[in-house]
Amino acid sequence: GAVVSQHPSRVICKSGTSVKIECRSLDFQATTMFWYRQFPKQSLMLMATSNEGSKATYEQGVEKDKFLINHASLTLSTLTVTSAHPEDSSFYICSAPAGGASTDTQYFGPGTRLTVL
Amino acid sequence: QKEVEQNSGPLSVPEGAIASLNCTYSDRGSQSFFWYRQYSGKSPELIMSIYSNGDKEDGRFTAQLNKASQYVSLLIRDSQPSDSATYLCAVSVLYNFNKFYFGSGTKLNVKP
Numbered sequence: 001g002a003v004v005s006q007h008p009s010r011v012i013c014k015s016g017t018s019v020k021i022e023c024r025s026l027d028f029q030a031t032t033m034f035w036y037r038q039f040p041k042q043s044l045m046l047m048a049t050s051n052e053g054s055k056a057t058y059e060q061g062v063e064k065d066k067f068l069i070n071h072a073s074l075t076l077s078t079l080t081v082t083s084a085h086p087e088d089s090s091f092y093i094c095s096a097p098a099g100g101a102s103t104d105t106q107y108f109g110p111g112t113r114l115t116v117l
Numbered sequence: 118q119k120e121v122e123q124n125s126g127p128l129s130v131p132e133g134a135i136a137s138l139n140c141t142y143s144d145r146g147s148q149s150f151f152w153y154r155q156y157s158g159k160s161p162e163l164i165m166s167i168y169s170n171g172d173k174e175d176g177r178f179t180a181q182l183n184k185a186s187q188y189v190s191l192l193i194r195d196s197q198p199s200d201s202a203t204y205l206c207a208v209s210v211l212y213n214f215n216k217f218y219f220g221s222g223t224k225l226n227v228k229p
Contacts, residue, residue: 010122034217043205043221044161093160095217104149106217111160 002028002098006109013084014117021079021112022096023050029074029098034106035067038091050077050094084116120144121208123220131228138223140206150182150189151207154200155222157228161205165191183197196227 003026013019029091033050045106048069049057069082081088095113122141130136138152149168154159165179167173167189179192189208193200206220 019158046219047218049216091158105163105166107163108153108160113158 001012002026002095002107004094004107004109006048006094006112008112009110010113010115011117012117015085016083017082017083018082021081021092021094021113021114022079023079023096023109025075025096025098028096028098029073030077030098033071033077033094033096035069035077035103036093036095038092038093038111044093046080050079052077084114086116089116120218121206121220123204123206123223125221126224127226128223129226129228130196132196132198134193134196136196136200136225136227138191138193138204138206138225139191140153140191140220141187142189142206142208142218144208144210144218145184145187147184147187147208149209150180151209151217152178152180152189152191153203153205153207155188155203157221164204193225196225198229201225201227 005024007022031052034043035047037047037071038044046059047062050069050071052071058064071077091113094109095106098107151166152164154164155161155208165180167182170182173180177194181190203222203224205222
């Protein structure tokens with residue numbers, strides 16, 4: 001299957017700081033990537049759709065000024081959690097559809113565990 | 118109403134038994150269906166996809182789709198302790214095929 005990487009895998013930061021998470025498609029191009037958040041013992045919650053060359057689309061209830069998304073190239077999307085607070089501590093996962101527009105199979109990155117002190 | 122519904126479990130089966138996981142969805146425009154496995158602390162990994170009515174087999178796994186009943190299931194034969202994980206059902210719809218709707222997942226415990 002297609003490979004999606006994320007960096008960092010784990011980050012601990014102080015409250016009020018900003019954290020950047022990178023998501024890369026390693027062996028395919030992705031015009032669209034997705035960012036999810038998962039709290040313990042809960043399911044994946046879609047936060048936003050990252051679109052290469054245009055603005056991200058945010059799900060209802062997700063603050064676009066707090067979760068900045070930049071899809072800089074066909075293989076890289078970044079999520080920046082600005083002014084992080086302890087309630088932002090979560091498991092952040094990105095995904096990308098492989099194979100272009102004709103297929104919709106999603107491949108997930110390994111996730112980034114964010115802990116805000 | 119949630120887009121995708123799953124029983125949260127846990128579903129407990131003995132080693133070697135068949136585990137049956139079920140999922141229902143609400144949007145009749147749904148066209149693609151996926152099962153992902155997620156181990157604790159890890160991201161989901163794709164097990165199977167299914168697009169048309171009927172059964173699709175891959176090794177010990179069989180996905181079953183019934184669009185008329187808006188129902189998709191996953192059967193795991195000869196269950197192993199290593200199959201113990203949370204299984205997520207995901208659905209994409211015709212008008213936005215890249216956007217997935219996930220169920221809340223069913224936790225499976227396979228007891229040795």
